[in-house]
Amino acid sequence: MNCRQVVELMTDYLEGALSAVDRARFEEHIAGCDGCTAYLAQLRMARKIVGRLADEPVPAAVEKELLEAFRSWRSTR
């Protein structure tokens, strides 16, 4: 495996979708390659930063409207 092939397998690796043989060859390559080690760490970091988008607060006006909708739903039960 060369670096160009390894970078395209990184998501399959992270998702646990590589066969045992490919996984072993992948890990063997990574162990001796600074560039691919850095790339893999960057993909993991990218995933972590993307995850922070979930923490964005709900706009107050939207929340208020939804809570009003909830109360009106509750009153019809």
Next chain:
Amino acid sequence: MGEASVDSELEALRAGDEAAFQSLVQRHHSSMFKLAMTYVGDRGVAEDVVQEAWLTCLRSLDRFEGRSSLKTWLFGILVNVARARRRKESRILPFASFFRRDDSDSHRPTVERSRFGSDGMWRDGPHSWDNLPESKVLGDETLQHVRSAIDALPSKQREVILLRDVAGFDAAEVSSLLGISASNERVRLHRARAAVRQTLEEYLR
């Protein structure tokens, strides 16, 4: 969240517990809105879609059998509402957006070929971010770059990365919510994450 607390959350909602509903909204609304945007592309319409999904959820709460998690069920409703709205909107809007290049399902390389030598090894390899200050890597400006990178993705990749990495669904749930195969899901996720990494590399260099 464990099974027991999910069940108790469902019970609380059915009993009309407003705090339980508010907590659900606070946890999922941001992901739902972003996902809706991948279908309709207009903030006002996306807000309508999310609101309709919440209302549909409330109205169907008594029929929900709990075979999936409450969260999966909620996002399933959102996807259905958003797709229906897109079909309606596409009858009025010009078709330009449908002709945008979309290589979401291709296996074309995600890293510039020129960065590798003829032997396929790095010529211009990535530089580790380990020595960068964490305040920069995890700062608000970085987040803004990530947001723009995701906004620029073709919608097929955007919906996958939003469900997987923002909403936090596992791979099987994403495939099932979108009705795509596990391998398609991984190809789209790979392209999306690679694009975000590329944007970060340019910013953090």
